[in-house]
Amino acid sequence: MSKLNVLYVEDDRDLRDVGELSLGLDEDIAVQTAESGVAALALLDNGEYRPDVVLLDVMMPVMDGPAVLAALRARPAHQRTPVIFITARTQSHEVSAYQQLGIAGLITKPFDPLALAPEVRRILARWGV
Amino acid sequence: MNDQLQVLKLRFLERCSRDLALIERALEDPAVSITGDFVETLHKLSGSAGSFGYPAISELAGRVDDELMSGAPPSRESLLALAQGLRGL
Numbered sequence: 001m002s003k004l005n006v007l008y009v010e011d012d013r014d015l016r017d018v019g020e021l022s023l024g025l026d027e028d029i030a031v032q033t034a035e036s037g038v039a040a041l042a043l044l045d046n047g048e049y050r051p052d053v054v055l056l057d058v059m060m061p062v063m064d065g066p067a068v069l070a071a072l073r074a075r076p077a078h079q080r081t082p083v084i085f086i087t088a089r090t091q092s093h094e095v096s097a098y099q100q101l102g103i104a105g106l107i108t109k110p111f112d113p114l115a116l117a118p119e120v121r122r123i124l125a126r127w128g129v
Numbered sequence: 130m131n132d133q134l135q136v137l138k139l140r141f142l143e144r145c146s147r148d149l150a151l152i153e154r155a156l157e158d159p160a161v162s163i164t165g166d167f168v169e170t171l172h173k174l175s176g177s178a179g180s181f182g183y184p185a186i187s188e189l190a191g192r193v194d195d196e197l198m199s200g201a202p203p204s205r206e207s208l209l210a211l212a213q214g215l216r217g218l
Contacts, residue, residue: 012173012176012177014137014140014141014144014177014181015173015176015177015180017137018134018137018177018180018181021133021134021137059172061169087176088172088175088176088187088191088194089198109175109176109177109179109180109187110175110176110177110178110179110180110181110184110187111179111180112180113134113180
C-alpha cells in the first residue's frame with residue numbers, strides 16, 4: 001500500500017516541526033512541510049511532488065490559507081486535492097466562511113500531537129478519500 | 130517521539146522567554162501591542178502553546194489575540210495574565 005502524502009504548510013517553525021513529528025507517528029503517512037504558501041506552491045509547481053492532502057495554516061503572512069487554496073484550485077493538477085485548514089480562529093462565522101471555500105475539514109489549533117494523524121484520516125474518510 | 134517532542138518543547142520554552150520579553154515591553158509601552166510583530170507573536174503563541182502541553186497559555190494568548198482581532202489594543206488585564214502565565218512555565 002502506498003503511503004498517504006501529506007503536505008503541511010505552516011509558518012510557525014515550532015508548530016511545523018511538532019506537526020511533522022505528529023503526522024509521522026502514522027507509519028503510512030509521508031509528510032512534507034512548507035514554511036509558507038509561496039514555498040508550498042513552488043514545491044507543487046516543480047511537478048515532482050503531488051500530495052494526497054494539504055494541511056494548510058489559515059493565518060500566514062504574504063499568502064494566507066484561503067489565498068493558497070485559491071491558487072491551488074487554479075492549478076488543474078490540484079483542483080480536487082483535499083485541503084484541511086488548521087487554525088486557532090474557529091468562531092462560528094469564521095468556520096462557516098472557511099467551509100464555503102470547499103475545504104475537506106478543519107483542525108483547531110492548538111492540536112493534540114497524538115491526535116493529529118488520526119484526525120486527518122477521519123476527515124479524509126468523511127471526504128471519501 | 131517523547132525525546133523528539135522534548136527537544137521541541139525546550140526550543141518552544143526558549144521562544145516563550147522571548148515572547149514574554151515582548152509582552153513586558155508592551156505593558157510598558159502600549160504602542161508595542163499594536164505592531165505587526167506583536168500581533169503575529171500572540172497569534173502564534175495562541176495556536177501553538179497547547180500542542181506543547183500548555184493549554185492555559187494558549188487560552189490566555191487567545192484572549193489577547195481575540196482583542197487584537199477586534200482592532201483595539203489588548204487590555205492590560207489580559208496582558209498581565211498572559212505575562213504571569215509565561216513566567217510560571
